[in-house]
Amino acid sequence: MSTLHLVRQSAFATNDFAQCLSVVDHQDSIVLMDDGCYNLKHSLMDSLIKRVEGTLGIHVITSHAQARALDITAEIQHIEMSDVVELTFNHTKVITWQ
Amino acid sequence: MTSSNIKEISDLSPDSGLAIINSKAPFSSNNGKDALDVALIFGSFEQKVSLFFQGDGVYQLIANQDGSLVSIKDYLKTFSAFEFYDIDDIYVCQQSLVNRQLDENFHINDVQVLPSSEFASALNCHKHVLRF
Numbered sequence: 001m002s003t004l005h006l007v008r009q010s011a012f013a014t015n016d017f018a019q020c021l022s023v024v025d026h027q028d029s030i031v032l033m034d035d036g037c038y039n040l041k042h043s044l045m046d047s048l049i050k051r052v053e054g055t056l057g058i059h060v061i062t063s064h065a066q067a068r069a070l071d072i073t074a075e076i077q078h079i080e081m082s083d084v085v086e087l088t089f090n091h092t093k094v095i096t097w098q
Numbered sequence: 099m100t101s102s103n104i105k106e107i108s109d110l111s112p113d114s115g116l117a118i119i120n121s122k123a124p125f126s127s128n129n130g131k132d133a134l135d136v137a138l139i140f141g142s143f144e145q146k147v148s149l150f151f152q153g154d155g156v157y158q159l160i161a162n163q164d165g166s167l168v169s170i171k172d173y174l175k176t177f178s179a180f181e182f183y184d185i186d187d188i189y190v191c192q193q194s195l196v197n198r199q200l201d202e203n204f205h206i207n208d209v210q211v212l213p214s215s216e217f218a219s220a221l222n223c224h225k226h227v228l229r230f
Contacts, residue, residue: 010123012198013154034168035126038157041199067125067167069160 002027004091006084007036008098011044016097021048029057029087031079036097037065040076049075059087115146117224120155124174125165130158131173133230138176141183148187149180150221155230156194161205177206191217 005028011017017039024030032039037060039045049058054075062078072078079087088094118137122129133149140147151159158174165172180188190211195202202211212220221227 008126010154013123035123035154038123038154038198063167067164067170068123068157069162069164 001093002029002091004028004087004094005030006094006096006098007032007039008034008096010035010038011042012038017042017044020095020097024056026052026055029059029091031084031087032058032060032076033064033084037061037068037070040065040070040072059083114148114224115226116140117148117150117221117227119150119152119221119227119229120158121153121229123154123157124163125168125170129230130155133228134173134176136228136230137185138179138183141180141185144184147183147185148189148220148224149185150189150191150217151194152191152217153194156190156198156200159190159204159206159209160200161203163205174205180206181208187220189217189220 003025005020005024007017007020007030009016013035017036020030021044040060048056057077058075059077059079060072061081061084062072063080065072118133120130120133124130137147137149159177163172163174165174180186186208188206188209190209192211192213195211
């Protein structure tokens with residue numbers, strides 16, 4: 001049972017991302033989209049990357065990050081909106097954090 | 099915050115007019131666009147307006163953004179019109195920038211980055227406040 005987490009809110013404004021990380025499992029994937037892209041620069045993301053050491057897929061929608069003038073680091077996979085479709089099929093369920 | 103601080107800023111702008119606080123990120127809601135519209139309307143009626151950027155609102159000022167990538171009409175470009183509407187007092191909360199690991203690299207000039215106490219003093223010398 002794996003879950004795809006769609007994170008759409010800034011962790012600087014809401015605690016949705018913190019709640020997401022409290023239930024995330026090692027076989028899950030996270031997609032940052034819309035204001036969720038701002039979480040790339042949040043301390044929660046730094047500690048998440050250290051904690052999972054590559055076992056968890058962390059993705060960001062390239063155009064959403066680019067629109068916000070955010071740099072994407074190497075630990076994060078750049079994807080397009082069309083790739084989200086495939087991710088939904090590869091996971092048992094989807095949770096949207098918004 | 100000290101009373102001398104408040105006095106100092108009040109002396110700089112005795113009739114401080116309207117303060118508009120921007121607290122939301124630019125692309126996921128209409129708040130930023132609405133605040134901009136209100137600021138320009140007040141400006142065109144020669145009412146004095148000061149702009150405050152706090153929390154996620156600071157993202158509205160960051161350089162190299164492109165709303166067209168997410169199919170949004172980029173109202174941020176209109177910020178460069180502020181000087182023609184005599185909107186000169188633009189304040190940014192320094193702590194909000196630090197929390198978000200943002201540099202002071204803005205897409206408009208003459209932005210004043212203030213530490214929390216001075217940001218509060220600047221806001222508190224305004225009689226009317228709208229928050230978006």
